[in-house]
Amino acid sequence: MTIPSQPKDPQNPLGDLEEWDDFVKERYPKPAEKESLVGTNPEKTEDQFRNYEAEARDSVREFYRLNHRGQTLDFVRKKRSDYLQLNRREMGIWEAAEFLNTLVDDSDPDTDLSQLEHLLQTSEQIRKDGHPRWFILAGFIHDLGKVLCLFGEPQWAVVGDTFPVGCAYSEKIVFPEYFDGNPDNQNNDLQTALGIYEEGCGLDNVLLSWGHDEYIYHVTKDYLPIEAQYMLRYHSFYPWHREKEYTHLTNAQDEEMLSWVLEFNRYDLYTKSHGAPDVVQLRSFYEELIAEFFPAKLRW
Numbered sequence: 001m002t003i004p005s006q007p008k009d010p011q012n013p014l015g016d017l018e019e020w021d022d023f024v025k026e027r028y029p030k031p032a033e034k035e036s037l038v039g040t041n042p043e044k045t046e047d048q049f050r051n052y053e054a055e056a057r058d059s060v061r062e063f064y065r066l067n068h069r070g071q072t073l074d075f076v077r078k079k080r081s082d083y084l085q086l087n088r089r090e091m092g093i094w095e096a097a098e099f100l101n102t103l104v105d106d107s108d109p110d111t112d113l114s115q116l117e118h119l120l121q122t123s124e125q126i127r128k129d130g131h132p133r134w135f136i137l138a139g140f141i142h143d144l145g146k147v148l149c150l151f152g153e154p155q156w157a158v159v160g161d162t163f164p165v166g167c168a169y170s171e172k173i174v175f176p177e178y179f180d181g182n183p184d185n186q187n188n189d190l191q192t193a194l195g196i197y198e199e200g201c202g203l204d205n206v207l208l209s210w211g212h213d214e215y216i217y218h219v220t221k222d223y224l225p226i227e228a229q230y231m232l233r234y235h236s237f238y239p240w241h242r243e244k245e246y247t248h249l250t251n252a253q254d255e256e257m258l259s260w261v262l263e264f265n266r267y268d269l270y271t272k273s274h275g276a277p278d279v280v281q282l283r284s285f286y287e288e289l290i291a292e293f294f295p296a297k298l299r300w
């Protein structure tokens, strides 16, 4: 009989942040080569969803329990009013990438990529496919918001599929039963389809569960084209971009941008090449790319 191991830190059950990414990858397996994600509505049966959930590791399950319980409307508002002042520190993009790389977790150093390597692997694949420079840059910076962990945030407030707070939870969100533990679930005003929002109000007016997407969007938005802003801000919003939920809240601009978010998602999820990218060799290309779009220091 195996006894599930107790997490060393109850607030951080994942051995490393990629445990969540790996789980998402199992849930959304790579579509056939050349098949576009655009316009697909994954036709999985309820049973298949249950299988993903049943096979989830205890650590992943516990992570989602904490996430669904803790991401209340009030929590999101507090984190936004704190972090979005961007008054913690001033850092350049490369500096932030190196800072993120100091994140120590329990991952296996022989098989797992470092944070910086994941970013470079994503952006290098985008580059190889001949996409514009802003797209490559979006790939390189998309997970820098994970520095929230280094600012003391628990894993459940940094990663995880994001979802709107202040309105009913979609049944397509993974482990929906864990919302039973969320105080907002007892507030009827927050559990209608629209909740605190208006029909077609646009995602810009919707508060998503707090995490690394929203944070990096705010740090970088003034310097990037809108397509890149959407890629950063909504790359973990699987209930929208993969499950096609919450369309009663989106507007025409969101719908137009969805294909870019999906185009980005395939690089984030499915880029796995053999061997880690050569950070030393790639650095000058990225320093130049960063300088093309960003000032030397950004406010975080």
Ligand SMILES: [Fe+2]
Residues within 6 Å of the ligand: 142, 143, 212, 235, 236
């Ligand atoms: Fe991410």
Ligand SMILES: [Fe+2]
Residues within 6 Å of the ligand: 118, 142, 143, 268
């Ligand atoms: Fe990522």
